[in-house]
Each structure stands twice: as C-alpha cells, then as structure tokens.
Amino acid sequence: MPRSISRRAVLTGAGGALALGVGASVLDVRTSAEAYRHYVEDQRAALSGPSDARALVRYATLAASGHNTQPWRFRIGPDEIAISPDTARRTPVVDPDDHHLYVSLGCALENLVLAAGASGQGTNVGISEDGQTGASVTLSGTVTPGADDAAMFDAIPHRQSCRALYDGKSVAAEDLAHLKTASQVPGVDLVLLTERPQINAVRDLVISGNEAQLADPAFLRELKDWLRFSPKRARETGDGLYAAASGNPALPEWLGRIAFDLVFKAPAENDKYARHMDSSAGVAVLSAVSEGPAGWMAVGRACQRFCLMATALGLKTAFVNQPVEVAGLRPQLAEMSGLSGRRPDLVLRFGRTSQVLPFSARRPVEAVLVA
Ligand SMILES: Cc1cc2nc3c(=O)[nH]c(=O)nc-3n(C[C@H](O)[C@H](O)[C@H](O)COP(=O)(O)O)c2cc1C
Structure with missing residues (x-):
C-alpha cells in the first residue's frame, strides 16, 4: 500500500477515535446533567412544620458563600446549633483576611435563624469573642414569624446567584423600600443605587477590578480550583462554581479546563460584566459599622435577607464584588455610595429576568456536621 494512503488511513482512524471519545464525553455530560438536576432539587426540598436540627442545618447550607466554598461546620447540641468557620475552605488569594469567609457564615446563620423561626422555635444568637470562632444559635420558646420573615424563609430554596442578563427595567419604589426594611440588621448599612449614572460608575469599578484580577495568575489558579465544568464533578464535590450555573456550557471536565485557559480573558469578561450591569435595575452596597469577623457576619445576615426578600419579590x-475584593478600589466605591471612610463589604446587582439557570450544588448535611 502506498505510504500516503496508509498515513491517511491512520489519521482517519485517530480522528474517528477522537470524535468518538468527544461524542461519548458530551453524551456523558447530558446524562450527568439530569442526575445533577435531581441532586440539587432534593437538596432544596421545602421544609414544612416542626423540623429537627439536621433539617435546619440543610436549610442553612442553602446560603450563598464565596466561590461556593461552604466554609462552615455545624455542631448540634441539645438546645443549640453552633456554626464555626472551616478554615480548610479558605480562599486566600481573593479573600486574604477571611472577610468573605465570615460573610458566608453570616449568610448561613441567617438561613438557620429564619428556618428555626418558621418551624416555631425562637432563637438567641450568641457571637463568640469578636466572632472569630463563629456563632451559636440557642433554640428557646415558641414563635410565630412575621410576614417578611415567613416570606424570606419560603424563598430560601428558590434563591440563587443569577448571573444572567436582566431586563433593564427599574424596580418600583415600594419594592425598593421593602428590600431596605427587610434587610435591616443592627450595625449594617445598605445603600441602593438606582440612578443610571450611579450604576455606570459601579460598572466601571467592576471592570477595573476584573482587569486586575484576571491579570493575576494566583487569582486565576484559585478560581480554576473552585470551578466545576461538568455536572458530574459538581455533583461529586457538592461545592464550587458549576459552569452552567453561571450561564456557561457544561463540558467534560478535561475539556472545560482547557477551554478556561483559552477563552477566559479580560476583554470578553469585561464586555459581559458591562452588559450585565447595563441590564440591571440597581446595585446594592452593604457595609458593616465594625470591621472584623463579627461585623462581617452581620453583613452576611443582612445580605442573605436582601437576597431572600428580592427572591420573594420576584427579583x-x-x-459583583470586584470593587471590594481589589482593595485599592474600595475608597472610590465608598465615596460613590455615601460611605466615605468606611470599608464597603459587598456589591450586588439586582433586577428581573426570565432566564433560568441551574442551581449550584451543596455538600450533604453529614459533610458539614462535627461532633
Ligand atoms: C461573600 C461572598 C462573595 C461572593 N462574591 C461573588 C462574586 O464576586 N461574583 C460572583 O459571581 N459570585 C459571588 N458570590 C456568590 C457565590 O459564588 C454563590 O453564593 C455560590 O456560588 C453559591 O451559589 P448560590 O448563591 O446560587 O446558591 C459571593 C458570595 C458570597 C457569600
């Protein structure tokens, strides 16, 4: 057989094998996406009536957390549930002082308190020392939650960080007022920026922050560690940032890791952030009066309440935390939010959209309980 034909035959064979391999991987992604959907739906099953401590902990774990690290542990006592930081889940590059870690604890703490209230149990929250070791929730007496707390509790399984394009329409003044009152937590200020020039100014800071972060190899390495490109991997780990939950295609894990290096670049990401900000009805900036773990947990509680009431209102x-994660941008954000001299803790955009994205996964309750 002539040499050229035999080489072509070999190449065709190799190409066919590769195509088969990719085809099988893509099919595998489709099948595991279905299994993933069932897994996250089970985790979000609604609580009803009096609930035991494990059920309350499951609701707590549905809270937001930086990079979906879920940096929490729970200890169940006779009349108490303690929540403490899991420092093995730190993200030292994006969060060198554990700010986001304690905010995340606060988000989970708020879900826990709302869930206990909805199951008729009163709560007393104790913060240890300066908050460094977390918080404890003592369950005592019986309560009937008010209308806002009941609505926020109902919203817990439906809330998600929705990184989609919104519809660009403004939010009614009474809904904005409702968001503000529902998010009130002592020691935390919430500023809503809804004028287009204000949103544009925050957009520019988000883009500056994004430029700085994507130019930092350590930031990219840490982010990639927490990315889950395939539904299979997202389900296996029960944590991290599932690509499809951010509106990106689900891919076989190996292909996603290659695509990330090739495609995840500042110009395209900046453009996406600009469109996201332009489509939003407003921006919320949260800031604690006191800096340190206790203040950051309080910010987390207010943030969770804000997101839950937004969910209840159909928002x-x-x-979009780049302007607080890149420390040099904080003073400008503080100034434009009327918080000069303070550290702004969190930035969120809000609005409406009909786009539906998959929920992110959680680890099972057993994985977060300590004896
Ligand atoms: C303190 C904190 C910081 C966060 N920062 C960002 C961020 O800058 N960008 C982003 O897209 N999501 C951010 N998130 C959202 C998390 O990625 C999200 O909560 C997590 O992936 C779980 O998903 P869920 O909120 O849909 O349940 C942050 C969450 C918290 C609590």
Whole structure:
C-alpha cells in the first residue's frame, strides 16, 4: 500500500477515535446533567412544620458563600446549633483576611435563624469573642414569624446567584423600600443605587477590578480550583462554581479546563460584566459599622435577607464584588455610595429576568456536621 494512503488511513482512524471519545464525553455530560438536576432539587426540598436540627442545618447550607466554598461546620447540641468557620475552605488569594469567609457564615446563620423561626422555635444568637470562632444559635420558646420573615424563609430554596442578563427595567419604589426594611440588621448599612449614572460608575469599578484580577495568575489558579465544568464533578464535590450555573456550557471536565485557559480573558469578561450591569435595575452596597469577623457576619445576615426578600419579590440578584475584593478600589466605591471612610463589604446587582439557570450544588448535611 502506498505510504500516503496508509498515513491517511491512520489519521482517519485517530480522528474517528477522537470524535468518538468527544461524542461519548458530551453524551456523558447530558446524562450527568439530569442526575445533577435531581441532586440539587432534593437538596432544596421545602421544609414544612416542626423540623429537627439536621433539617435546619440543610436549610442553612442553602446560603450563598464565596466561590461556593461552604466554609462552615455545624455542631448540634441539645438546645443549640453552633456554626464555626472551616478554615480548610479558605480562599486566600481573593479573600486574604477571611472577610468573605465570615460573610458566608453570616449568610448561613441567617438561613438557620429564619428556618428555626418558621418551624416555631425562637432563637438567641450568641457571637463568640469578636466572632472569630463563629456563632451559636440557642433554640428557646415558641414563635410565630412575621410576614417578611415567613416570606424570606419560603424563598430560601428558590434563591440563587443569577448571573444572567436582566431586563433593564427599574424596580418600583415600594419594592425598593421593602428590600431596605427587610434587610435591616443592627450595625449594617445598605445603600441602593438606582440612578443610571450611579450604576455606570459601579460598572466601571467592576471592570477595573476584573482587569486586575484576571491579570493575576494566583487569582486565576484559585478560581480554576473552585470551578466545576461538568455536572458530574459538581455533583461529586457538592461545592464550587458549576459552569452552567453561571450561564456557561457544561463540558467534560478535561475539556472545560482547557477551554478556561483559552477563552477566559479580560476583554470578553469585561464586555459581559458591562452588559450585565447595563441590564440591571440597581446595585446594592452593604457595609458593616465594625470591621472584623463579627461585623462581617452581620453583613452576611443582612445580605442573605436582601437576597431572600428580592427572591420573594420576584427579583434576581448577583454579586459583583470586584470593587471590594481589589482593595485599592474600595475608597472610590465608598465615596460613590455615601460611605466615605468606611470599608464597603459587598456589591450586588439586582433586577428581573426570565432566564433560568441551574442551581449550584451543596455538600450533604453529614459533610458539614462535627461532633
Ligand atoms: C461573600 C461572598 C462573595 C461572593 N462574591 C461573588 C462574586 O464576586 N461574583 C460572583 O459571581 N459570585 C459571588 N458570590 C456568590 C457565590 O459564588 C454563590 O453564593 C455560590 O456560588 C453559591 O451559589 P448560590 O448563591 O446560587 O446558591 C459571593 C458570595 C458570597 C457569600
């Protein structure tokens, strides 16, 4: 057989094998996306009536957390549930002082308190020392939650960080007022920016922050560690940032890791953030009066309440924290939010959209309980 034909035959064979391999991988992604959907739906099953401590903990774990690290542990006592930081889940590059870690604890704490109330149990929250070791929730007496707390509790399984394009329409003044009152937590200020020039100014800071972060190899390495490109991997780990939950295609894990290196670049990401900000009805900036773990947990509680009330009102929310994560941008954000001299803790955009994205996964309750 002539040499050229035999080489072509070999190449065709190799190409066919590769195509088969990719085809099988894509099919595998489709099948595991279905299994993933069932897994996250089970985790979000609604609580009803009096609930035991494990059920309350499951609801707590549905809270937001930076990079979906879920940096929490729970200890169940006779009349108490303690929540403490899981420092093995730190993200030292994006969050060198554990700010996001304690905010995330606060988000989970708020879900826990709302879930206990909805199951008729009163709560007393104790913060240890300066908050460094977390918080404890003592369950005592019986309560009937008010209308806002009941609505926020109902919203817990439906809330998600929705990184989609919103519809660009403004939010009614009474809904904005409702968001503000529902998010009130002592020691935390919430500023809503809804004028287009204000949103544009925050957009420009988000883009500056994004430029700085994507130019930092350590930031990219840490982010990639927490990305889950395939539904199979997202389900296996029960944590991290599932690509499809951010509106990106689900891919075989190996292909996603290659695509990330090739495609995840500042110009395209900046453009996406600009469109996201332009489509939003407003921006929320949260800031604690006191800096440190206790203040950051309080911010987390207010943030979770904000996101839950937004969900109850049919609104979507997404964090755009670049201007607080890149420390040099904080003073400008503080100034434009009327918080000069303070550290702004969190930035979220909000609005409406009909786009539906998959929920992110959680680890099972057993994985977050300590004896
Ligand atoms: C303190 C904190 C910081 C966050 N920062 C960002 C962020 O900058 N960008 C982003 O897209 N999501 C951010 N998130 C959202 C998380 O990625 C999200 O909560 C997590 O993936 C779980 O998904 P869920 O909120 O849909 O349940 C942050 C969440 C918290 C609590």
